[in-house]
Amino acid sequence: MRYIQRIRQAIEDPIQLGFWTFTIAVAVQFLHQLEHLLQIVQKEVWHWDTYPGLLGAIFDFEWVHFLYNSALFLSVLAVLVTFLKNPGMWRRSRVGLFALVFAVVFQAYHLFEHSFRIVQYLGGTPKPLGLVGQIVPVLELHFWINSVVIGALVVAYYRFSPSPYGRSEPDGAGGAQASRPADGSVGA
Amino acid sequence: MSLSILGLAIPARAVLAPALHLGHEQQPGLVGTSLILGYFLVSLLLLGLALRVRKAGEYQIDGAAPPAERRNPKGL
Numbered sequence: 156m157r158y159i160q161r162i163r164q165a166i167e168d169p170i171q172l173g174f175w176t177f178t179i180a181v182a183v184q185f186l187h188q189l190e191h192l193l194q195i196v197q198k199e200v201w202h203w204d205t206y207p208g209l210l211g212a213i214f215d216f217e218w219v220h221f222l223y224n225s226a227l228f229l230s231v232l233a234v235l236v237t238f239l240k241n242p243g244m245w246r247r248s249r250v251g252l253f254a255l256v257f258a259v260v261f262q263a264y265h266l267f268e269h270s271f272r273i274v275q276y277l278g279g280t281p282k283p284l285g286l287v288g289q290i291v292p293v294l295e296l297h298f299w300i301n302s303v304v305i306g307a308l309v310v311a312y313y314r315f316s317p318s319p320y321g322r323s324e325p326d327g328a329g330g331a332q333a334s335r336p337a338d339g340s341v342g343a
Numbered sequence: 344m345s346l347s348i349l350g351l352a353i354p355a356r357a358v359l360a361p362a363l364h365l366g367h368e369q370q371p372g373l374v375g376t377s378l379i380l381g382y383f384l385v386s387l388l389l390l391g392l393a394l395r396v397r398k399a400g401e402y403q404i405d406g407a408a409p410p411a412e413r414r415n416p417k418g419l
Contacts, residue, residue: 169396176389183382213375222379229386233393240397 169241170319173234177317180230181308187223188305190214191298198294206294217276217283221269228262231308235259238315251314258307265300 165171190208197206207215214223235255238245245251268285275283284293 166392167396172389172392172396176393179385210375214379216375219375219379222383226379226383226386229383229390233386233390236390236393237396240393 168319169237170244170317173237173241173244174317174319176230176237177234177312177315180227180234181305181312183230184227184301184305184308187227188301191301194294195298217272221273224262224266224269227304228259228266231255231259231262245315245317248314251311254307254311254314258304258311261300261307262304265304268297268300 165175190210193208194206194211197203197208214220238252238255268287272283272285272288275285285296288296
């Protein structure tokens, strides 16, 4: 019962909703990027014939890749929407906003690549390369795409400091500090 | 929650597998498919909530007074 109430509060409070959406997106993308890093190590350092990462047997399927990248795009878009609808809820940072918008746009491109791959896959290509993957090695291409996405997300996360806890501390970087409503009310 | 997603994933995969050409490669595992499907649905839900939740005007930036105080600085 207490947990349900806490979840309801988190859903109705933009600061908590933004914090959890952002934190989950960054954490999941960080783990995803570790898989891509391990694939590069398997190829370049260990010289394996195949590069399944750690969890390739579970996740390395075209539809799973497509669904994951759609989910990440929706998550990051949700973070941006929450912030734009509630300006002042986090520290003010132009760099953070630029990094977040860049992450949304770049992830949209990444999703386009995977959509292209799905079309190729449905057309009968078992291991589709996507659009740019026809020119650049596909393993390295997606490693770098994911590196850019996680890099932009980490910059935005650091600059915004979206934690709902300890918000009364002064912001040493000179940015704005959001204050919670005095009456503790929640918006619709 | 995860059980219900798993419960949905089993028949969904059986129906969708031929249409989505899942047989081209090794069959995706139920665990991986369920986890990613769950993450996708959660993301969709979070975007819906983000579009709905709003507390405009209640957050102060740079220590500025909230709109009500600015309109009535002496509390009259």
